[in-house]
């Protein structure tokens with residue numbers, strides 16, 4: 001009896017939490033309008049201005065001076081990749097008829113990533129099963145090991161330098177390969193335990209081999225054609241240095257990948273693994289999102305350059321609300337978390353966040369790290385459970401005294 | 405002034421380059437380039453390329469018979485490869501507003517598709533096509549759709565009447581273009597029209613017959629001079645194709661004609677699994693206004709992104725659109741199935757749903773059909 005009471009009190013609590021977050025979501029959905037359209041258009045306009053400035057400077061300035069143009073080109077590519085691309089592909093702007101260019105179905109990325117398979121991997125898997133062991137592909141981009149459950153191989157001893165120096169510079173290309181199943185094949189072939197411990201693309205979602213190959217090539221070549229063929233060629237034809245343009249574009253490409261890698265790697269895998277069945281209960285799901293995501297602080301400008309991914313908590317609670325609203329939503333989310341005693345995690349700076357995640361990569365590069373994996377909030381269910389129990393006991397005591 | 409002159413020039417040049425662009429760049433690459441260069445200027449400069457709509461331009465018009473014309477269309481980059489036998493839905497910009505009709509593709513080349521349209525003076529779209537449309541006209545079309553396509557049967561017989569020749573014509577041409585190893589061994593075409601003058605593609609049908617050994621074309625006329633005694637067309641059909649029971653039949657034509665043929669096939673115990681009948685499922689519905697769904701009504705759903713349509717039986721209408729689609733064997737993009745992740749989000753082009761939505765954006769995992777027809781992006 002006590003047990004069922006306990007259970008129903010808990011369920012009620014989950015339901016309340018669910019409703020509290022739903023209310024925030026609904027409030028912002030109702031408020032969607034002109035403001036959002038203006039915002040995304042403005043970002044696109046700025047991105048284009050940066051592109052023109054960047055490419056012109058790189059084109060015209062001689063030799064090393066062309067480097068002056070690189071930051072501008074980087075800004076363009078960065079805005080297009082995350083603040084525009086990532087958010088648009090979440091369908092955040094789908095409900096505005098007047099901007100078909102920002103509808104998830106229409107949008108074509110200026111990042112070397114195939115949109116369809118990315119949406120599948122990111123929206124439908126990562127965002128649903130965040131930090132779930134063997135389910136969340138983002139827990140192990142490539143062969144990463146960030147918890148002790150993943151079988152250790154010799155490669156993992158070197159994961160910090162491999163990621164920092166080899167993978168992050170081309171992170172976007174790696175994402176694409178992962179989404180299209182290339183990485184699964186690699187692990188299957190070279191790891192003694194194959195894909196054990198890693199999230200594998202669901203067979204039913206997997207594209208046919210030929211289609212996957214085609215998409216992979218297409219996604220990469222369209223970027224290379226523009227960055228490494230068209231613009232160098234244009235320079236050559238107009239009497240400027242083609243190699244210089246090639247290298248400058250390469251630098252912007254690498255910066256873009258590195259920036260995004262450092263941004264997103266800092267937001268999940270330092271946090272506890274989540275129970276697989278969280279998605280079965282909406283309240284629990286919200287809690288698991290809170291528990292598996294961590295923000296880092298920055299001002300509005302910085303946040304745009306991070307694609308508002310530094311508001312990872314809000315993004316994971318409300319993946320399809322326009323991201324520029326997250327700073328406002330954060331206050332409301334914090335209030336709910338406080339009210340229900342839920343975790344709300346935030347690093348004080350990007351630097352702190354990077355330090356923490358590189359630390360985690362280092363820790364788990366050893367076979368038996370000294371630390372123990374932290375249990376998830378839901379598994380502990382400490383607060384809720386205790387609260388329910390206490391309530392019950394208090395109630396029972398009261399009843400007991402009444403009877404007396 | 406000069407500015408205007410220059411942009412006009414540029415627009416002309418671009419217009420001139422469309423076929424070349426689509427041919428050399430290919431639709432897929434053109435789509436990527438166009439999508440990433442769409443802005444206010446380019447949209448005005450060339451609304452054919454810099455658009456998110458699937459459009460087609462008329463590049464040639466041929467008179468087939470006195471009341472039938474063939475329009476050769478160049479679709480833009482949003483059109484993907486059609487299969488012979490499929491149809492497109494064309495949106496006419498008529499005086500009374502937009503009107504949509506379906507037309508089967510009569511000819512398919514890598515860059516173009518053709519439709520062959522008989523004039524129906526009472527109609528809304530065919531008079532517009534016949535009288536108003538000239539080379540250069542641009543209109544919206546849908547992706548090619550329909551299941552009336554060849555599925556590798558060895559012996560096929562097309563039975564058609566009137567403008568029902570169009571799918572047969574494109575399918576036969578496709579069959580003949582296949583590498584000789586997997587060619588159908590025999591192709592028959594029985595075509596019923598009013599008179600030799602009214603026979604669409606008459607010359608090219610004669611050519612098909614004489615140039616290809618495995619093709620046998622039989623024409624049948626309904627309005628010959630009175631003194632010629634003609635057997636019933638069914639008799640003529642049997643005489644021409646005595647082994648009709650061994651054939652896979654594709655049937656296309658006016659309803660009365662179809663019924664006659666089906667009746668005959670039933671009478672000879674023809675295996676109906678070997679019969680395909682052309683039916684446009686959506687167009688009739690599209691003509692009348694969307695109506696609010698009644699309880700006992702089935703719902704027709706068209707998924708534009710996947711270019712498939714399916715029917716949700718009335719008994720399944722209390723299920724979410726996602727579930728109902730899956731029951732029909734159709735997969736739609738989804739993640740959490742509970743309205744949280746936004747993976748399933750899509751836009752409603754027409755129709756109504758209840759449940760979770762924001763304006764025209766709906767969440768199929770938590771939305772239910774509320775009109776008898778739904779078109780989703």
Ligand code: FES
Nearest residue numbers: 739740741746769
């Ligand atoms: S599947 Fe997640 S919102 Fe519909």
